[in-house]
Amino acid sequence: MCGIYGSTIPYSKDQVQKKLERTNFRGPDSLKYTQLKTKNGILSLGHNRLSIIDLDTRSDQPFSYMEHIHIVFNGEIYNFRDIKSELQKKGYAFNTSSDTEVICAAYLEYGNKCVDHFNGMFAFVIYDQKNQKLFGALDRLGQKPFYYYLNGTNFEFASQISSIQLFNQNLTISSKAIDDYLSWGYIPAENSIFNEVKKLKPGYKFDFDLQSGSFDTTCYWDLDRQQKQDFSINYNDAKSELETLITDATKIRLFADVPVGVFLSGGIDSSLITALACKTSNTKVKTFSIKFNDEGFDESSYAQQVANHLKTDHHTILCDKNDGLDLIENFNHFYDEPFSDSSAIPSMLLAKHTREKVTVALTGDAGDENFLGYHRYDWLRIINYFMALPYSIRKIIANGMSKLPNYRYKMVAMVINSKTVEEAYLKSVHDPSPNWKLPSKFDTDLTEFNYLIDAANDIYQRAGNFDLKTYLPYDINVKVDRATMAYSLEARSPLLDYRVVEYAQKLPTNFKYVTHNQKKILKDILYQYVPRQIFDRPKAGFEIPFKEWFRKDLKDFVLSSLNENELRKIPGIKPKEVSKAIDDHMTGKANNYSLIWKLLVLSQWLSSNGKGITIV
Structure with missing residues (x-):
């Protein structure tokens, strides 16, 4: 896992260097770039490498193959050895022994169909020198980030938006992105915080023709939106196949x-x-x-009980408010x-201390979306x-x-006042018109809504599909990528394997x-390895105690x-209503920590990035 960068804009070598240095945390083992002549001008390709497979410098990037193919690549192709054997x-x-x-x-x-052969998480760009074009792709479920700026023949891409932002004077902040x-x-996706920068969709x-x-x-x-569930499958056979x-x-x-x-x-x-x-590792x-x-x-x-049962080398990381504030x-x-x-925040703390022991960490992400684990599905x-x-x-009850x-009753009222169950589910995921937010002047244009309204499956499957196409790539995967890469740690999730999905x-x-x-079905597979009684408790999210921290230790920070x-x-907000919500939180009348955190992040981002930039 690394950071990639490229541009047809004629930036100087010093500027390209600084763009890569901005995200050096993504790949501290090697920072390299090259500037190649094209028929139109110059193409810069850059790479921050986190060495995972084939640690030799021969696999450093930008990487060239047969002289006319040049690549920058972020991620892993897990089946690369099988593909290599066929090739x-x-x-x-x-x-080399690399997947690059x-x-x-x-x-x-295979040309542009090469991506069909890859099982992995990836964002890459290939410069095909003979054909004077760039070819790139993002993995199936959007585990890796890919931002790009396009203006005529000026094309710039990067793993993080800050690399594109640096030295680019043509960006404006998107009021629609703020509303979203x-x-x-x-x-x-496809939008970003800047109108001129887009994200490649999963x-x-x-x-791109140079x-x-x-x-x-x-x-x-x-996802196959028309695929119907197979009711002929035997449960025990399904459990065995899924475990495999x-x-x-x-x-x-x-x-x-x-x-x-x-x-x-x-x-x-x-x-x-x-x-x-x-079960599969040769080492502890x-x-x-x-x-x-x-x-x-x-x-x-x-976690300790599970670790004890499985006899792992377990490490517990202590987190307090001082770590959180930093x-x-x-x-x-x-x-x-x-x-x-x-x-x-806890994901970053976990990654920070995990990196002291390992360079790669497996996660359990995507279990809830694939196998209907969120509380809202029970809702x-x-x-x-x-x-x-x-x-x-229903309107009278609401x-x-x-x-x-x-507030919980108010949420229930809003949900049951919906015309359809699909509309009700959307309202349970987010509040479209909270009292602290100005009315939106933008259309809600998520194309992913189509996954929620398909008639091929029941509402539970459709809700899971909607989350697989929205919450998973735009929230969970972003969270995990940035949290782990902040400390040069690679995260891999087996449940994001497209075969499992x-x-x-x-x-x-x-x-x-x-x-x-x-x-x-996941539980029944798990109980073959770990005693059921360890898990006889309500589901808990991966949360941080912001509710109390904002009222006590971080109160002055929030209020200032x-x-x-x-x-x-x-x-996009109503300052008086927000101030009241903050006061209600501080006095214990309500739990508004999520609103406070949301506005803290936005306020700090605007303070750091918004000076002199127009909001359109």
Whole structure:
């Protein structure tokens, strides 16, 4: 895992160097760039390398193959050895043991369809010197970031937006992106915080003609929105097949020329990956969890129980408010566009201390989306009861509940006042019109809404698909990538293996979710390795005790950062209503820590990046 950069804009060598230095944390082992002559001018290619496979400098990037193919690549191709073997049979020769070289040979053999052969997480760009074009792609589920700026034949791309931002005087801040951020807590692709910078969407590839400036994107992988669940599958057969798939997905992600460990929270997903890592690894598995001193947030004892049972080399990382404050103040250096998932802070702390022992860490990400594990899927069951009532009756119930002081009742009222169950689910995911936000002047244009309204499957499967296409790539994957790369740690998730995703799509809902038993099939696989009683407890998220920290130790920081003068600088909000929400939080009348954190991040980002830049 690394950082990539490239540009047809004629930046000086010193400027390219500084652009790479800005994100040097993504790959501190080697910083290299080259400037190649094209028929139109100069192409700069740069790379921050975190050495994982083939540590020799021969695999440093930018990498050239057969003289006319040049590549910068971020990520891992887990099946590269199988692809390499096939290509060798076709006559291709290799001088390294890296996956980078295999991508180049695969491109020469299969052209733009080479991505169909890759199982991995990746963002790469190939300069095809003979054809004077750039070809690039992003992995199927958007595990790796890819930003780009396009203006005629001026094309610039990078792993993080800050590299493009540096020395670029043509950027304006997007008011639509701010509106999306205030609604969702993240900025969905294709948009970014700058109007002129876009994100490549997951499962997409592109061609850029260096001479004409033609830029074409193509979707090469997607969920099959019309695929119906296979009710002919036997549950025990499905459990066996899924276990085989996840075991292989775990095994291939353990391959590295550096130490590998596992993030172990003590929950279902991370415990399963740990168990399968122990099953397939030839060495004792190192595991890592985080511990908070605050009551109600420390679940490290559950991770320890799992570690004890599996006999891992376990490490518990202690986190307190001082660690949190340090990361809050430097948050936007690593998450260099607004991002409000507060679990990014404990994720960064976990990554920081894990990196002291290993260079790669496996995670349990994507278990909830694939196997219906979020609390909101259980909410759907309750919502369905209400949706069976006539709308006129639901409206009366909603009006009564909305007058109650508890915020939870107000949320329920908003949800059941929906016309359809799909609309109700969206409202349970985000509040489209909170009282502290100005009315939006933008259309809600997420193309991913289509995954929620397809009639091929039940609402549970459709909700999971919607989250696989939105929350997973735009929140979870962004959080994990930035948190781990901030400390030069590579994160790999077996449950994001596209084979696992595609198999989960075929399974009947009741294999994954039954009342009060979410992720049923994953649990039944896990219980073959770890005792069930360890997990007989409510599901917990990966949270940080911001509620109390904001009221106590970080109170002065919050009040100074979000005073009325600072709030007036934030577009799209009602400062008086926000001030009241902050006061209500401080006095214990309400729990508004998520709003406070969201506006802290945005305020700090605007303060650091918004000076002299127009908001349009």
